[in-house]
Amino acid sequence: MTRIPLDNTGGPKMADYHHKNQCTWCDGCGDYGIWTAVKRALVELGIPPHGVLLCYDVGCHGNMSDKLQGYRFHGLHGRVLPFASGAKLANPVLPVLAHGGDGASFSEGIGHLVHSIRSNYPIVFILHNNANYGLTTGQASSLTWQGQPMNTSPNGIPEHTLNSMDFVFSLEPTFVARGFSGHIDQMVQILKAAIQHNGFAFVDMLQACPTYNQFATHEWLMEHVYDAAAEGHDPTDFAQARRIATDTSKRISTGILYQNTAAPSFYDRLKPREGRSTFAVDEVQKVDVTEYMKEFL
Numbered sequence: 001m002t003r004i005p006l007d008n009t010g011g012p013k014m015a016d017y018h019h020k021n022q023c024t025w026c027d028g029c030g031d032y033g034i035w036t037a038v039k040r041a042l043v044e045l046g047i048p049p050h051g052v053l054l055c056y057d058v059g060c061h062g063n064m065s066d067k068l069q070g071y072r073f074h075g076l077h078g079r080v081l082p083f084a085s086g087a088k089l090a091n092p093v094l095p096v097l098a099h100g101g102d103g104a105s106f107s108e109g110i111g112h113l114v115h116s117i118r119s120n121y122p123i124v125f126i127l128h129n130n131a132n133y134g135l136t137t138g139q140a141s142s143l144t145w146q147g148q149p150m151n152t153s154p155n156g157i158p159e160h161t162l163n164s165m166d167f168v169f170s171l172e173p174t175f176v177a178r179g180f181s182g183h184i185d186q187m188v189q190i191l192k193a194a195i196q197h198n199g200f201a202f203v204d205m206l207q208a209c210p211t212y213n214q215f216a217t218h219e220w221l222m223e224h225v226y227d228a229a230a231e232g233h234d235p236t237d238f239a240q241a242r243r244i245a246t247d248t249s250k251r252i253s254t255g256i257l258y259q260n261t262a263a264p265s266f267y268d269r270l271k272p273r274e275g276r277s278t279f280a281v282d283e284v285q286k287v288d289v290t291e292y293m294k295e296f297l
């Protein structure tokens with residue numbers, strides 16, 4: 001039922017997503033890997049830049065918004081999920097990817113995350129998890145390890161670290177995955193599955209922040225991640241998925257950890273849409289506002 005015209009010369013290419021603006025991330029930032037994986041996943045699914053909406057929160061990751069082609073929306077800090085889900089509900093055939101940092105998503109905008117998961121809005125949420133507030137120069141977020149000296153908390157934060165995965169699983173998610181910014185092939189596979197999932201896809205991308213995160217470095221992450229599928233993990237097993245997602249004491253599981261393909265998405269459960277052959281975006285009334293604008297001229 002896609003209405004997105006695909007490129008008739010054989011589908012989109014990586015070059016179609018190229019933008020003349022140069023990346024400004026620090027050398028070694030995990031955002032480079034995630035940026036590459038997102039473009040590759042879209043290309044491999046045959047989705048051209050005009051066939052996707054890429055939404056960005058405010059933060060280092062949000063600086064991706066003008067470093068690739070596509071319909072892009074850069075919103076307010078902690079608020080990427082409301083506008084991404086709103087766009088998707090208006091036009092459900094449009095793939096919508098929402099990017100947010102751990103500061104934005106697990107501190108400032110955590111309420112939106114709660115309701116996006118329990119509502120099962122059919123969008124992809126990519127958590128750029130560098131375990132700190134990067135753009136504002138390395139303050140502790142709720143995912144910073146307790147006791148780590150950070151810029152505004154040189155003695156470490158007094159609070160314990162939020163167990164983000166246990167929190168996510170408590171909300172009955174329908175898709176949970178975890179990737180690592182150094183493993184691009186795996187991120188591409190995760191993102192392709194997430195984009196095709198009919199529901200809220202929570203994708204935790206562990207990423208290096210070489211400037212402000214001196215604890216979970218690229219090398220540390222590389223040594224600690226493992227591919228859960230390679231060890232026989234069954235992503236339909238909710239209890240096992242929750243267990244291996246939550247327990248990061250020795251190793252960190254990656255890959256598609258949980259997926260429920262049977263759960264209806266928010267749109268599927270929307271009673272007022274039942275029996276309609278059009279989407280909300282098709283029903284938008286065109287109104288001439290010229291008369292109202294005159295008082296501002």
Ligand SMILES: Cc1ncc(C[n+]2csc(CCOP(=O)(O)OP(=O)(O)O)c2C)c(N)n1
Pocket residue numbers: 058059060061062076077100101102103104105108128130132133134135136141
């Ligand atoms: C409502 C609001 N609160 C705070 C800020 C200041 N601010 C901008 S970016 C940022 C930190 C972003 O950290 P995170 O969301 O983890 O993303 P990262 O920069 O690490 O990718 C903060 C606190 C803001 N712009 N708007």
